[in-house]
Amino acid sequence: xxxxxxxxxxxxxxxxxxxxxxxxxxxxxxxxxxxxxxxxxxxxxxxxxxxxxxxxxxxxxxxxxxxxxxxxxxxxxxxxxxxxxxxxxxxxxxxxxxxxxxxxxxxxxxxxxxxxxxxxxxxxxxxxxxxxxxxxxxxxxxxxxxxxxxxxxxxxxxxxxxxxxxxxxxxxxxxxxxxxxxxxxxxxxxxxxxxxxxxxxxxxxxxxxxxxxxxxxxxxxxxxxxxxxxxxxxxxxxxxxxxxxxxxxxxxxxxxx
Amino acid sequence: xxxxxxxxxxxxxxxxxxxxxxxxxxxxxxxxxxxxxxxxxxxxxxxxxxxxxxxxxxxxxxxxxxxxxxxxxxxxxxxxxxxxxxxxxxxxxxxxxxxxxxxxxxxxxxxxxxxxxxxxxxxxxxxxxxxxxxxxxxxxxxxxxxxxxxxxxxxxxxxxxxxxxxxxxxxxxxxxxxxxxxxxxxxxxxxxxxxxxxxxxxxxxxxxxxxxxxxxxxxxxxxxxxxxxxxxxxxxxxxxxxxxxxxxxxxxxxxxxxxxxxxxxxxxxxxxxxxxxxxxxxxxxxxxxxxxxxxxxxxxxxxxxxxxxxxxxxxxxxxxxx
Numbered sequence: 001x002x003x004x005x006x007x008x009x010x011x012x013x014x015x016x017x018x019x020x021x022x023x024x025x026x027x028x029x030x031x032x033x034x035x036x037x038x039x040x041x042x043x044x045x046x047x048x049x050x051x052x053x054x055x056x057x058x059x060x061x062x063x064x065x066x067x068x069x070x071x072x073x074x075x076x077x078x079x080x081x082x083x084x085x086x087x088x089x090x091x092x093x094x095x096x097x098x099x100x101x102x103x104x105x106x107x108x109x110x111x112x113x114x115x116x117x118x119x120x121x122x123x124x125x126x127x128x129x130x131x132x133x134x135x136x137x138x139x140x141x142x143x144x145x146x147x148x149x150x151x152x153x154x155x156x157x158x159x160x161x162x163x164x165x166x167x168x169x170x171x172x173x174x175x176x177x178x179x180x181x182x183x184x185x186x187x188x189x190x191x192x193x194x195x196x197x198x199x200x201x202x203x204x205x206x207x208x209x210x211x212x213x214x215x216x217x218x219x220x221x222x223x224x225x226x227x228x229x230x231x232x233x234x235x236x237x238x239x240x241x242x243x244x245x246x247x248x249x250x251x252x253x254x255x256x257x
Numbered sequence: 258x259x260x261x262x263x264x265x266x267x268x269x270x271x272x273x274x275x276x277x278x279x280x281x282x283x284x285x286x287x288x289x290x291x292x293x294x295x296x297x298x299x300x301x302x303x304x305x306x307x308x309x310x311x312x313x314x315x316x317x318x319x320x321x322x323x324x325x326x327x328x329x330x331x332x333x334x335x336x337x338x339x340x341x342x343x344x345x346x347x348x349x350x351x352x353x354x355x356x357x358x359x360x361x362x363x364x365x366x367x368x369x370x371x372x373x374x375x376x377x378x379x380x381x382x383x384x385x386x387x388x389x390x391x392x393x394x395x396x397x398x399x400x401x402x403x404x405x406x407x408x409x410x411x412x413x414x415x416x417x418x419x420x421x422x423x424x425x426x427x428x429x430x431x432x433x434x435x436x437x438x439x440x441x442x443x444x445x446x447x448x449x450x451x452x453x454x455x456x457x458x459x460x461x462x463x464x465x466x467x468x469x470x471x472x473x474x475x476x477x478x479x480x481x482x483x484x485x486x487x488x489x490x491x492x493x494x495x496x497x498x499x500x501x502x503x504x505x506x507x508x509x510x511x512x513x514x515x516x517x518x519x520x521x522x523x524x525x526x527x528x529x530x531x532x533x534x535x536x537x538x539x540x541x542x543x544x545x546x547x548x549x550x551x552x553x554x555x556x557x558x559x560x561x562x563x564x565x566x567x568x569x570x571x572x573x574x575x576x577x578x579x
Contacts, residue, residue: 048445074447086442088435090503092565099428099435100446106428107448109456113423123428127568146565162446 001026001170001202002047002078007056009042009226016042017053018226024170024219029196029203031217031234033210035247038223040206041083044174047204048080049073061169077169081162081176083206085155089148096147096158097133100165101126126165133161137191153184160191164201173205177212189215210238222246268403272475274516275410276468280493281500281508282414282421283464289503289563290430291457292437294359297346298465298493300366303373303484304342305335305466306473307380313474315388320381328392332413332470339466340459342369347458351451366486374481385480389473410471414509417464421505424460426566433457434503487542492519495545499552503563510560518548 002024009017017039024030032040045051047058049070058066065073088096103126105111106119134140137157142150147158156176163171173192177185193216195201207213213220214234222229222237224246230237237243280298287293309331314323326334350361373380380386397405424430433453436443440450473479492515500511522544526537533540552559 050441050444070441070444071447071449074445080445082442082445086439086445088438088442090438090563090565091431091434094568094571095431095565096435098568099431099443099448102447103428103432107432109424109429109460112427112429113420116423116427119428123568124570127570162442166446 001061002204003057003059004043004047005057005059007043007046007058008054009039009046009051010054015226017046020056020223020226020228022221022228022231024202024204026202027196027200028219029192029205029217031213031220032204032206032223033208033213033220033237034223034229037225038246039226040223041174043223044080044172044206048078048172074166074168077166078172079163079166079168079170080172081156081159081174083174083178085152085159087147087150087155087158089146091147092144093139093147093150093158094127094130094134094143097130097161097165098123098126100162101129102166129165133164136164137161138187153180153188156180156184156188157191160188164195168201170202170204173203175206175208177207177209185209185212192216210234214238265400265403268400268407270516270520272403272407272410273472273520274513275407275414276471276475277493277496277512277516278414278509279417279468279471280465280489281496281512282417282505283461283468284493284497285502285505285508286421286424286464287457287461288497289508290425290433290437291454291461292355293351293454293458293461294355295362295458295461296359296490296494297362297364297366297369299484299486299489300362300369301339301343301462301465302469302472302489303366303369303481305339305469306479306483307373307386307469308338308466309335309470310386310389310473310479311380313390314386317381317386317388319384320377320386321379323386323388328390328474331474332467335466335470336463337466339469340463342466343459343462344455346462347455351454351458363486363490366490370481370484370486373484380481383481385478386473387478389477389479391474391477406475410475413467413471417467418505418509425505430566487538491542492516492545495549497559498549499559501559501561501563504559504561507559507561514560515545515548519545 005021007017007020008015020043034040046053049068052067057064060076060078065076088099103119103122105122111118134143139157150158176188189212192203196203217234220234220237221231222243229242229246230240284298287295311322312324312326312334313328313331315325316323346365350358353361374383391406392409393405432448436448436450436453443450472483496511496515497508499515501507519541522541526534526540529537
């Protein structure tokens with residue numbers, strides 16, 4: 001699905017990402033874990049196009065997208081959520097989802113003023129999809145609420161919904177579980193699992209909570225200090241000495257239990 | 258004041274209020290929808306005013322032209338030149354974050370003012386342009402002609418309002434508000450943020466040009482004083498804040514109410530002793546500032562706050578979805 005080739009990202013003298021290469025498989029949920037400062041979010045931003053790497057290549061199903069701006073990557077089927085919710089605060093929940101839909105005719109200012117009939121059908125289709133997505137995420141009861149008024153957890157669900165509206169090939173989830181309660185966390189995990197199993201969505205997620213990762217991810221990549229440390233199933237990496245050392249700086253601790 | 262005098266005071270008041278309403282609607286497109294901090298309204302206003310004035314005025318040796326073209330042509334040309342100026346400004350500045358855009362736009366408006374004051378061959382400098390016609394000139398004489406012009410101004414206000422409403426209630430407007438609320442998220446859902454901002458800036462600037470043209474035709478005379486930033490940029494911002502940014506009706510109501518206060522304070526300050534009368538415009542500015550404080554403390558988002566336009570077919574769907 002997505003392939004990284006020798007990605008290096010330098011900020012001044014610091015190499016936040018230092019020669020990272022890996023590929024993410026289609027139809028599976030890949031977890032990207034590692035201690036703070038490992039370079040996970042930087043790597044996410046490189047995949048999503050918010051940062052351009054100092055060197056190396058990003059390939060999406062063989063296409064080189066290394067220098068493509070974020071909105072063009074989005075059109076190629078890449079979607080993402082943000083660590084801190086990035087809702088459109090003054091828009092309603094329904095509008096937040098609809099705005100993510102493809103409404104290229106209605107987004108033409110000329111059509112908006114003079115040829116409104118031209119985008120009715122497109123708008124209707126996007127509306128139906130938004131309603132279905134709201135139903136799926138159990139957000140229909142707040143659809144007319146301004147998104148800025150939602151709770152932290154609801155905003156995370158909304159972010160997920162917004163990326164689903166793109167009908168993406170790959171969804172990047174940046175700590176979707178951070179700062180929300182256990183119950184909601186479980187609910188979000190269930191939605192992600194269903195999306196993956198029933199609809200074949202591919203996910204790549206950054207997470208700190210290893211329990212959460214173990215529930216979702218069949219493939220786990222561990223990063224530390226800008227490099228890939230190891231890769232495998234959650235049980236394999238959990239017992240890997242190097243991973244334990246990276247998280248705890250040595251000593252005999254069991255990670256995450 | 259006699260009734261006829263009062264009537265014409267009202268006519269003059271409503272003409273200016275209409276011109277301000279257009280400026281407010283234009284700023285609402287830029288700031289209310291798009292979150293673009295344009296502090297150079299007076300610059301686009303001036304470009305529009307001078308374009309239309311030069312194209313429609315009688316020929317004069319003191320400035321370029323005039324070309325005696327129909328007023329409507331002048332107004333359309335005003336929209337085009339102001340829009341093009343907006344495009345050029347946006348090309349340079351649109352990536353600046355809001356407060357930097359404000360500084361850059363103030364600067365550019367000042368440059369335009371300096372050009373207008375100093376390029377005598379083009380604008381006749383501070384002496385200004387005279388003999389600017391009005392539409393339907395000759396149809397009515399004297400003060401009655403003001404009533405005709407009032408109707409003309411408000412027809413244009415109505416058209417601008419309709420255009421702005423359609424822009425707002427469309428995927429275009431929705432996308433723009435999303436860009437305003439969070440540009441990174443807007444990019445992540447595939448929106449070309451820079452392109453949307455550019456469009457917004459150009460549309461707003463063009464409408465400001467139309468307002469400038471109307472004011473030149475109203476006064477039949479245009480000098481650099483008519484494009485004073487205090488009276489254009491600052492007052493329009495107060496109007497939009499008071500009326501409700503993000504709301505087109507609010508923009509018009511803000512223009513009407515603040516202009517009403519501004520005009521009424523003129524009556525009061527004219528009766529002040531001479532030593533204060535010369536400073537009256539600053540006293541009025543102070544009053545307007547106080548008013549803005551009051552409105553922002555009492556009604557955070559203006560008299561008519563932003564409202565989502567709603568989805569036309571959302572109602573019927575509620576029943577089936579339960």
